[in-house]
Amino acid sequence: MSVTTAPATTAAGAQPQLGMVEAARRLQAELDRRWSSSLPGRAPLVAVLGADVFGAAPDPDRSSATVHVGSSTIYVGPWGSGEGCGHCFALRWQRLRGRTERDAVETGRGMTAAGVWPQVTGFLADAVWHAFRAAMSPASERITGRLLDPDSAGLRRMTSVDVTSLRVLSAPLLADPRCPSCGTRGPEVSRTFEGFQSRPKRSPHQYRLSDPHDLPLPAGGLANPLCGTIGSGTLTYPWLPTTATVTGAIYVRGYAGLLDVAWSGHANRFTDSLRLAYLEGLERYAGTHNRRPVEPVIASYREVGEVALDPLRCGTYPDQTFDTDPLVDRFDPDQPIPWIWGHRVRSGTPILVPQRLVHYSSEMKMGDNFVLSSSNGCAAGSSLEEAVLFGLLELIERDAFIMAWYGRERLRRIDLRTCRDPGIRSMIEQGELAGYDVLAFDNRIDLSVPVVTTLARRRDGGPGLLSFAAGAHLEPEQAIRAALSETMSYIPTKSRTTRRRWDELSAMMDDHWRVQMVQDHADLFGHPGMLEHAQDYLDDRPVESVADLYPDPWPAAHDLRDDLERLLDELYRHGFEVIVVDQTPPDMVAMGVRAVCTIVPGLVPVDFGWGRQRALTMPRLLDRIAARGGDGPRMVPHPFP
Numbered sequence: 001m002s003v004t005t006a007p008a009t010t011a012a013g014a015q016p017q018l019g020m021v022e023a024a025r026r027l028q029a030e031l032d033r034r035w036s037s038s039l040p041g042r043a044p045l046v047a048v049l050g051a052d053v054f055g056a057a058p059d060p061d062r063s064s065a066t067v068h069v070g071s072s073t074i075y076v077g078p079w080g081s082g083e084g085c086g087h088c089f090a091l092r093w094q095r096l097r098g099r100t101e102r103d104a105v106e107t108g109r110g111m112t113a114a115g116v117w118p119q120v121t122g123f124l125a126d127a128v129w130h131a132f133r134a135a136m137s138p139a140s141e142r143i144t145g146r147l148l149d150p151d152s153a154g155l156r157r158m159t160s161v162d163v164t165s166l167r168v169l170s171a172p173l174l175a176d177p178r179c180p181s182c183g184t185r186g187p188e189v190s191r192t193f194e195g196f197q198s199r200p201k202r203s204p205h206q207y208r209l210s211d212p213h214d215l216p217l218p219a220g221g222l223a224n225p226l227c228g229t230i231g232s233g234t235l236t237y238p239w240l241p242t243t244a245t246v247t248g249a250i251y252v253r254g255y256a257g258l259l260d261v262a263w264s265g266h267a268n269r270f271t272d273s274l275r276l277a278y279l280e281g282l283e284r285y286a287g288t289h290n291r292r293p294v295e296p297v298i299a300s301y302r303e304v305g306e307v308a309l310d311p312l313r314c315g316t317y318p319d320q321t322f323d324t325d326p327l328v329d330r331f332d333p334d335q336p337i338p339w340i341w342g343h344r345v346r347s348g349t350p351i352l353v354p355q356r357l358v359h360y361s362s363e364m365k366m367g368d369n370f371v372l373s374s375s376n377g378c379a380a381g382s383s384l385e386e387a388v389l390f391g392l393l394e395l396i397e398r399d400a401f402i403m404a405w406y407g408r409e410r411l412r413r414i415d416l417r418t419c420r421d422p423g424i425r426s427m428i429e430q431g432e433l434a435g436y437d438v439l440a441f442d443n444r445i446d447l448s449v450p451v452v453t454t455l456a457r458r459r460d461g462g463p464g465l466l467s468f469a470a471g472a473h474l475e476p477e478q479a480i481r482a483a484l485s486e487t488m489s490y491i492p493t494k495s496r497t498t499r500r501r502w503d504e505l506s507a508m509m510d511d512h513w514r515v516q517m518v519q520d521h522a523d524l525f526g527h528p529g530m531l532e533h534a535q536d537y538l539d540d541r542p543v544e545s546v547a548d549l550y551p552d553p554w555p556a557a558h559d560l561r562d563d564l565e566r567l568l569d570e571l572y573r574h575g576f577e578v579i580v581v582d583q584t585p586p587d588m589v590a591m592g593v594r595a596v597c598t599i600v601p602g603l604v605p606v607d608f609g610w611g612r613q614r615a616l617t618m619p620r621l622l623d624r625i626a627a628r629g630g631d632g633p634r635m636v637p638h639p640f641p
Helices: 020-036 060-064 086-095 099-107 122-136 139-143 270-288 301-307 319-324 384-407 422-433 476-500 502-510 518-524 528-538 560-573 619-627
Strands: 046-048 067-069 073-079 156-162 168-173 244-254 257-267 297-299 337-344 350-354 378-381 412-414 436-442 451-458 466-472 579-582 594-599
Touching (some): 020 046, 020 067, 060 086, 067 086, 073 086, 073 122, 086 168, 099 257, 122 156, 257 476, 270 594, 301 350, 350 579, 378 384, 384 579, 384 594, 422 476, 436 528, 451 476, 451 528, 476 502, 476 518, 502 528
Antiparallel strands (some): 073 156, 244 257, 297 337, 337 350, 337 579, 378 594, 436 451, 579 594
């Protein structure tokens, strides 16, 4: 990015207006003058922010920089003990920019700075100098992790100085594992599968090995406005009547430009929701792009087919999609594409998986746009076993929901009054107070794993009419609770969203091809005109107790590995293969968090966009419909949120 380097013309006697580069030069001179007459120490080195640093070559000047000039803020650091350099900060900083700024920096050509940069006054130079001296002094080591967010002890820090108000703010910096200057590149994943280890559980009915509050998450480094890893902060929603919701988001560049990737937690206490939100943010962080300091294998399927997964086994789009959608092309076995190493779980043998199926927001390069996947099967946990278990449960949940929707399955309704969990009864009451009747259905298709679909219907039939969600778990009531928690998080804003998008949603009802984004699917069913398409969920039927629907519950093991092995056996008995790809970047290892992508070729995935529904071409769905003597799939976009 080029910036204005010459001062702008000003009135007689006025100070010249500065561009960022010139301002950086003047600030460097001012800091050098102050440093030369001070005690010995590391000299400040000034760099300018605003150039695209993604994919940049190693830069010793940027990595060694300790003062960074932005458009309205000067940043000092990294300081303190720990890992991370100035180049790491520039990477983290750029990811936090807004859509317009990032697009300008990353895709613009021949740009000049907009507006002017403030003068490097004596007050500003003094403020930056004192921030620099305080940060770089030995005393800063004593306050690291004590006065500033103790959950981020051991991390380096960045300090910002606002050029207008001189307000100072400090925040932790996590080193970027793919930093071109200090990141360590290594070989791809080990070809030897590490296998599943014994993981004793806290109790037989607890399937998370650690309480989220016990994980050493560096909260201050995860979400802060200077250099947060997963976002610039979080939002709480104390006015919502159903859940104590906490959300965050960050822009991620993907196949369709910058995507707003959100993460959230929906518990009954804000402290719990915040930890869950951080964990979901880390799952998104690991799943959207390859964050590990390794490179994919570039080859065509014809070259590596013997050790590679055929992507067509995971489904493909209808011909009309390839003929009309400019973002996708048919899979070409002779086209080199990026591949990531994973493992076949049963044999432990390595297998190459298309990067497009592992990191779902990867930019389209080298013709790997045969599918635009989502977060299907991506999960995080405190161990490999936990992450794999919940990744497989998600695949089963989504397969069952989509099979039921497009296959017009008549699901058995659950009597929620028979649930023993008081939290479930509380959520139902909260939904009723919000004006919704809440229904739940046993959504198992052919696997015995409990899968539950919940549906909240607005009692007065107004905007925000229907809200679907799903959950899967080894224990029925935990599946019900998971689905209800999702439903409860959506209904408070459903009416407002429907009213805001009324014209768009009305157009989608008439032309399903207008359903293109993730949110379009769920939002569409807030329109009262979609009631007829969901009527088979609302028709009268017997209401059955949890005990009657699940007379033979899965045995609760004392070791999570036993639970996982039972789940794997269930999939193997039905002829499915299980593949696991480790997504865990180095910066998550110290947090006690593992992230994986689980792949089960043949299970039906959730896709978003009416034209990109692999389910409608997959043998699993079509054979099921044919065996039941059906008339074909329900040709209406699914309502999965």
